[in-house]
Amino acid sequence: MKSSRAGRPTIRDVARLAKVSIGTVSAVINNSGRPVAVETREHVQRCIAELHFEPNSAARSLKRQRVSSIGFIVPDLGNAFFANVAEGIQSALDNVDCLLVLCMTWSDTRREEYYAQVLRTQRLNGVIYLSGTGLPSPSLISLAQQGSVVFVDECLPGIDVPFISAQNLSGARDLAAHVLACGHRRLAVISGPRGLWTNEQRLAGFREAFAGAGIPPDSVPVLRGDYTERGGREAAETILVMAERPTAVLCANDLMAIGFIRRCAERHIRVPEDISVTGFDDIPDASRLVPALTTVRQPGREMGRAAAALLLQRIGAQSAGPERSDFATELCIRASVGPRP
Template identity: 55%
Template sequence: MDDAKQRDKSRPTIKDVAVEARVSVGTASAVLNGRANVARETRDHVEAVMKRMGYEPKSAARAMRRNLVSSIGLIVPDLRNSFFSQVAEGVQRGIAGHDILMTLCLSWAESEREEYFAQLLRSQRLDGVVYLSGTGLPSTSLLELTKTGTVVFVDEVLPGVDCPSVCSDNRRGAREVARCVLDAGHTEIAVIEGPRRLWTADQRLSGFREAISSCGLDPDKMRYLLGDYTEKSGYQAAAELFSGEEGNWPTAVICANDQMALGVLDFCGEAGISVPQAVSVTGFDDIAEARRTRPTLTTVSQPGFDMGRAAAHLLLHSIGVRAEPPERCDFDTNVRIRGSVSKPPK
């Protein structure tokens, strides 16, 4: 028996993994291939067993030996925002079992870095790219990349770029979270917008304004401050909002994402402004931190993991690795009502 055959014989099989994890072979295989019909707890358990046993899919081992591993790129603004981390995890799950290597690039929402990574990935002749834009600007290299390779956008639509995308209903989510604030009785409302060049920011602002208008209020009479989706910009906006006489303060601050809402909560905590007794605060994305703030943050949930996995499946289908496209590319959003919203102070 030669060395290669001896190594294959000593490696754990998917059946060995199933026995060790106390699941069926079908379930273990479903986890390996990133299928959606496995409970998260079961999937995490089986993956832990695979890691502990050193399980390596035979297809991946053969591909590595023959140098046939495909490569895709993933460009994201950063991983500090856990929504982007969820998307990245979903992309990785979506390519599991397909002999594909993912290259992660962090752009920090800087146009120069997005241009650099698009140029680099194009020169590497990758099979495709999953792209989360932090700038909303279609760089020259990105446009070239869309011509020579396959690109799938997640949660953004760029002007002049004709590419498939996976998005959630940002407008509806923004409209519904704003209605929570309005239904609580607030009329003195401030909105902290996201970067105006981004499609998501535009959609969310439109949703906020639609909700305000539907309640018989003039959206143009509300106060709007421009943020950049970072916690720092939320903090700075709050400092501006609460710098004058208390009688001129808003009773509610609607933020276009959770990071900025966290900045508002930080400022209020430092300034001794009680949330939600003195001011209500909302966010968007439902990042992990939103459930750990005090009070917990009312926000809009969008399924980052599922969106990332769908983007991976869409990309794999486009490059001929996967026979079927994802079941859906448009995802719902849902309001998570928590402790940061109450009636306005009397």
């Protein structure tokens, strides 16, 4: 039997060969609640096999009011925190007929614009967006206006969409308070990229703790980093040769803290005996580092699951959204912070 059109056979071809309605074939394919006699079901399945018919999974998903595909725009997966968020998103999609489309931007504004433009034209059911630049692109604004977008970890100015976050400010404040309680008063900060919401929140938390201890926040030097290990190493080159070297350095994320500590080891500067160091995120390497890194844990997997659940709820793919959108952080006190030298 020839198919009704050139190329692969259609559901109409199966119905014609089986001498049943298209609705009956659809009920067999989708295993829906519509009753189909056992003999008829087996006959339709034989016809499907004979024609080598492959159902259109996207069409089936939409017919069942399920999501077909979701995009995730993320700076990279080399940062274990971002990878945790991605794992959380995928775990929330495991019970849904859904394809996760991963787009890595390497924190490049042109790539963020490009992927937002591509996803806008691909008619995805929704997009989860984790910015690496903090800059809203024209295509992202258009994407947010015409479809379902959820921000996770980072929010962007001027775009009003749901946002899944962690309590960065209070976590950073608690971390700085611990450093101050150890007697440190000569401090330095390695911040993240300018314009990122997480960085501004963490800086604000540090400064609240400084002010509470009677230290003018503006008196603490802040070196601009980029959330990478290389950024931490580069900042170390400046901090470690200061005339009055800080006794404690607060890094805005774990990767920069790891880079800083490794550069200290190369220069034979002991942590924490000579200088204390902190991070933020609690990636797996933080606890394995020597010395183990004092940091702040934020639940990346839970944040990813919540972002996916919220997006699925907004597009009607599941009835309930996340129970929370603002996750608590946890101070992890380890060996990289000691008493003031």
